[in-house]
Amino acid sequence: MSFPGDDPQLSTAENYRAFAAEARGKSPRYEALATAVADDAEILNFLGHLPVAKRQPNLLFAAACYLLDEPADVAGLRRLVCDRRDELTATMLTRRTQTNEPARCATLLPALSLLPQPLAMIEVGASAGLTLLVDRYSYDYDGHRFSGTDPLAPVLSCQPRGPVPLPTRVPEVAWRAGLDLNPLDVRDADDMRWLECLLWPGETGRRERLAAAIATARRDPPRVYRGDLLTDLPDLARHAPSGATLVIYHSAVLAYVQPPLRGQFAEVVRSLDATWISNEAPGVVSGIPAPPPDIRSFVLIQDGRTIALAEGHGTWLRWLS
Numbered sequence: 001m002s003f004p005g006d007d008p009q010l011s012t013a014e015n016y017r018a019f020a021a022e023a024r025g026k027s028p029r030y031e032a033l034a035t036a037v038a039d040d041a042e043i044l045n046f047l048g049h050l051p052v053a054k055r056q057p058n059l060l061f062a063a064a065c066y067l068l069d070e071p072a073d074v075a076g077l078r079r080l081v082c083d084r085r086d087e088l089t090a091t092m093l094t095r096r097t098q099t100n101e102p103a104r105c106a107t108l109l110p111a112l113s114l115l116p117q118p119l120a121m122i123e124v125g126a127s128a129g130l131t132l133l134v135d136r137y138s139y140d141y142d143g144h145r146f147s148g149t150d151p152l153a154p155v156l157s158c159q160p161r162g163p164v165p166l167p168t169r170v171p172e173v174a175w176r177a178g179l180d181l182n183p184l185d186v187r188d189a190d191d192m193r194w195l196e197c198l199l200w201p202g203e204t205g206r207r208e209r210l211a212a213a214i215a216t217a218r219r220d221p222p223r224v225y226r227g228d229l230l231t232d233l234p235d236l237a238r239h240a241p242s243g244a245t246l247v248i249y250h251s252a253v254l255a256y257v258q259p260p261l262r263g264q265f266a267e268v269v270r271s272l273d274a275t276w277i278s279n280e281a282p283g284v285v286s287g288i289p290a291p292p293p294d295i296r297s298f299v300l301i302q303d304g305r306t307i308a309l310a311e312g313h314g315t316w317l318r319w320l321s
């Protein structure tokens with residue numbers, strides 16, 4: 001499974017149509033833009049000169065937003081392709097889709113809270129580290145509320161669908177570290193502008209939540225190390241303190257890892273004395289059968305067992321076990 005708009009089996013035009021379908025009801029502007037790109041010979045020709053992995057709608061639209069200082073429409077995108085082709089190419093080649101959604105912490109939190117405390121947490125594919133700050137945010141699960149350790153941090157709202165083992169407090173974090181191919185620095189204004197550009201226009205609440213989470217992270221920045229989850233995880237895990245439950249987790253990451261390498265990653269994690277929590281699109285975790293095709297949410301898997309379904313941006317959670 002790939003993210004909509006990023007399926008190597010599909011043509012570029014088909015990927016943009018799949019992205020348009022995904023954006024329907026969330027971002028009318030990007031739905032219209034992706035639909036227009038799918039029929040635009042000039043923009044498709046421009047994309048055809050990029051490596052396949054760099055043709056993604058999310059990357060093109062974020063790069064356009066970055067260069068134009070606002071989300072593009074199709075006329076603006078055509079002008080960029082004609083008049084600023086080199087700049088657009090360079091932006092797409094040097095940057096990545098690294099959307100960091102703090103609200104995913106709300107869907108990870110119950111599983112983390114059920115583990116023996118305190119935790120030593122490693123997030124692979126951590127981007128700017130905003131999903132490493134699970135204990136700093138406050139939470140509201142349909143009226144079941146509790147506060148995190150940073151009183152100024154945003155409140156993350158998540159709807160429990162059915163019974164969920166909700167904690168009454170945030171987990172105790174003894175140590176945390178992130179690993180990413182390209183860590184984004186919360187203190188760097190340009191890195192944070194890129195994160196903002198990755199948001200879709202029209203999605204309510206995400207921009208404000210991102211700004212509040214960045215402010216939270218800046219008060220005590222998380223450490224995100226440069227490295228590859230396939231090769232650098234064991235070294236990082238060696239730095240975790242003893243006396244804490246080591247938990248290795250990731251969300252919205254494995255779809256970016258080539259399918260044959262996902263099994264290699266599973267072997268690396270299983271070789272470490274750690275709890276493994278995965279919050280990913282269905283079918284991307286090696287050795288776990290994909291859920292029925294009508295499941296389009298993320299799937300939470302702990303140590304090989306599917307424990308919950310979660311909306312990809314953290315807005316709801318359905319517990320399965």
Ligand SMILES: C[S@@+](CC[C@H](N)C(=O)[O-])C[C@H]1O[C@@H](n2cnc3c(N)ncnc32)[C@H](O)[C@@H]1O
Pocket residue numbers: 096097098099100101102104124125126127128131179180181182227228229230250251252253256257
């Ligand atoms: C879509 S972002 C998700 C960020 C964060 N986990 C979240 O849920 O908000 C995916 C991140 O995975 C990182 N990534 C992709 N492949 C990776 C690899 N092989 N090793 C380390 N990080 C990787 C990307 O650089 C990017 O920052």
